[in-house]
Amino acid sequence: MPDRPATILFVGDLVGGLGRRTLLALLPGLRERYEPTFVIVNAENVAGGLGITPKIADELLGSGVDAITLGNHAYHRKEIYSYLDDEPRIVRPANYLRSQPGRGHTVVERDGIRLGVVNLSGNLFLRAGRPAFTEIENVLGQLEGAVDHVLVDMHAEATSEKVGLGWYLDGRVTAVVGTHTHVPTADARVLPGGTAYITDVGMTGPRGGVIGVKKEQAIESLRTHMSVRFETSADDPWLNGVVIRASQSLRADRIEQVLAPWEPSTATMSGP
Numbered sequence: 001m002p003d004r005p006a007t008i009l010f011v012g013d014l015v016g017g018l019g020r021r022t023l024l025a026l027l028p029g030l031r032e033r034y035e036p037t038f039v040i041v042n043a044e045n046v047a048g049g050l051g052i053t054p055k056i057a058d059e060l061l062g063s064g065v066d067a068i069t070l071g072n073h074a075y076h077r078k079e080i081y082s083y084l085d086d087e088p089r090i091v092r093p094a095n096y097l098r099s100q101p102g103r104g105h106t107v108v109e110r111d112g113i114r115l116g117v118v119n120l121s122g123n124l125f126l127r128a129g130r131p132a133f134t135e136i137e138n139v140l141g142q143l144e145g146a147v148d149h150v151l152v153d154m155h156a157e158a159t160s161e162k163v164g165l166g167w168y169l170d171g172r173v174t175a176v177v178g179t180h181t182h183v184p185t186a187d188a189r190v191l192p193g194g195t196a197y198i199t200d201v202g203m204t205g206p207r208g209g210v211i212g213v214k215k216e217q218a219i220e221s222l223r224t225h226m227s228v229r230f231e232t233s234a235d236d237p238w239l240n241g242v243v244i245r246a247s248q249s250l251r252a253d254r255i256e257q258v259l260a261p262w263e264p265s266t267a268t269m270s271g272p
């Protein structure tokens with residue numbers, strides 16, 4: 001198989017309309033700066049903080065996002081169910097029950113380069129019908145020979161599961177990126193076998209809240225243990241992502257974090 005270089009921009013969980021607007025505002029600048037072959041976005045929280053709708057998915061895909069990954073909020077909005085079955089560029093965790101709507105992996109192509117995009121859910125503290133570590137073997141078997149690169153979005157609560165999967169897949173996929181906690185970790189690196197890895201990419205949305213929720217409401221809930229209505233914060237939008245560069249098929253050379261604030265008034269990108 002000839003080597004086909006690729007640059008992948010992966011953006012962490014979009015939270016609410018603010019997360020969507022932050023991505024769309026910063027994407028042109030990020031394209032100029034990093035020249036990604038592919039842009040992949042986790043959007044499990046994009047519809048008002050929970051789930052995704054067909055209209056929003058269409059808008060993201062229409063803006064040049066190559067594929068969308070999801071997670072435990074995939075089925076929050078009923079209107080997305082048939083869309084998940086019909087639209088090949090959106091994936092929910094592959095290790096969900098086979099009876100649940102949608103698919104767990106897809107292949108997107110740009111400039112003759114084929115990228116397999118796989119979504120997995122952790123099995124600790126999250127409801128996933130089947131084990132991530134065995135289902136990934138099934139998916140990689142199906143992708144073998146059909147892709148130049150593979151990116152796995154491991155949507156999981158526990159750091160141990162994500163670190164474990166990174167080591168398990170080292171040398172077999174281009175990248176394993178963790179999502180779900182909405183807080184970026186400081187461990188981005190290329191593992192010895194050539195797989196780019198990070199435990200959590202973080203989120204794209206309001207850094208001034210509590211993983212997306214208005215901080216006053218989250219604190220009230222934590223303080224009183226009573227039922228509190230949660231709304232998405234609008235405070236201090238940031239984009240959290242990673243850029244993975246690969247000069248050989250299924251092997252990464254570099255992974256770097258993108259942590260960029262968005263100032264809606266000036267609409268310019270600053271920061272690294």
Ligand SMILES: [Fe+2]
Binds near residue numbers: 045
């Ligand atoms: Fe999320």
Ligand SMILES: [Fe+2]
Binds near residue numbers: 044179
């Ligand atoms: Fe999640």
